Amino acid sequence: MIVLKKVTKQYAAVTAVRNVDLSIPPGSIFGIIGKSGAGKSTLLRVMSLLEPHNGGEVFYGQDRVDHLKGKELLSRRRKMGMIFQNFNLLGSRNVAANISFPLEIAGSHKKDIHARVEELLELVDIQDKHKARLHELSGGQKQRVAIARALAANPEVLFCDEATSSLDPQTTRSILALIRDLHKKLKLTVVLVTHQMEVIQEICEEVAVLENGELAEQGPVKSVFNNPRTEAARRLLYA
Numbered sequence: 001m002i003v004l005k006k007v008t009k010q011y012a013a014v015t016a017v018r019n020v021d022l023s024i025p026p027g028s029i030f031g032i033i034g035k036s037g038a039g040k041s042t043l044l045r046v047m048s049l050l051e052p053h054n055g056g057e058v059f060y061g062q063d064r065v066d067h068l069k070g071k072e073l074l075s076r077r078r079k080m081g082m083i084f085q086n087f088n089l090l091g092s093r094n095v096a097a098n099i100s101f102p103l104e105i106a107g108s109h110k111k112d113i114h115a116r117v118e119e120l121l122e123l124v125d126i127q128d129k130h131k132a133r134l135h136e137l138s139g140g141q142k143q144r145v146a147i148a149r150a151l152a153a154n155p156e157v158l159f160c161d162e163a164t165s166s167l168d169p170q171t172t173r174s175i176l177a178l179i180r181d182l183h184k185k186l187k188l189t190v191v192l193v194t195h196q197m198e199v200i201q202e203i204c205e206e207v208a209v210l211e212n213g214e215l216a217e218q219g220p221v222k223s224v225f226n227n228p229r230t231e232a233a234r235r236l237l238y239a
């Protein structure tokens with residue numbers, strides 16, 4: 001269970017996230033939806049320990065993790081993978097070398113890296129792209145590379161920041177199907193930030209609605225979408 005208690009994040013005069021309480025069940029596919037600027041990415045960066053907050057607490061299970069530093073922070077971060085809208089791949093490296101990058105940094109042996117990369121390529125179904133350069137790939141294939149890289153160190157949680165927002169509808173569906181498969185196969189918890197309702201409907205079990213940095217409501221997708229309790233959720237869903 002990932003639990004946020006009264007988390008606040010401020011950038012100069014902007015309060016990007018304000019007093020957010022959130023619980024994400026282990027093994028779920030959890031969506032965070034809101035308009036552009038609602039604070040979704042900020043919340044994800046705080047939750048994934050990429051950025052410090054200005055108040056509140058973050059727990060993974062019983063462990064408080066938001067004050068971790070140095071080696072402890074690194075080892076906690078190894079249990080998380082992250083993918084982004086713009087893929088964040090390294091243009092100077094081919095597909096296999098992008099996927100192997102986190103393993104190289106972690107100091108894994110060459111032979112182990114090679115075997116793991118093959119396994120990951122198969123997992124995301126781009127076995128034949130091993131040596132391809134990034135400019136030879138479609139957006140969907142690039143996101144598959146990014147997913148393989150994010151899973152390289154066997155994380156427990158996959159964070160997805162608008163991961164399908166630059167893809168066409170058909171490719172979006174195939175990437176969401178892949179994420180759903182991986183969630184089942186690897187028992188991954190998936191936390192997904194998006195402004196697209198159809199993404200939440202397609203793949204998520206639970207959803208949290210964020211507006212102006214505040215949590216409006218959280219619940220099962222069907223009940224929030226069919227019967228929103230708050231004005232903020234109604235505004236977002238029916239605007």
Ligand code: ADP
Pocket residue numbers: 011014015016034035036037038039040041042043
């Ligand atoms: P969303 O992901 O929902 O679009 P963000 O978390 O990116 O929202 O942004 C929330 C608010 O915080 C916005 O007003 C944005 O301009 C501001 N913000 C986000 N990141 C930074 C930053 N690094 N520096 C200053 N302001 C930021």
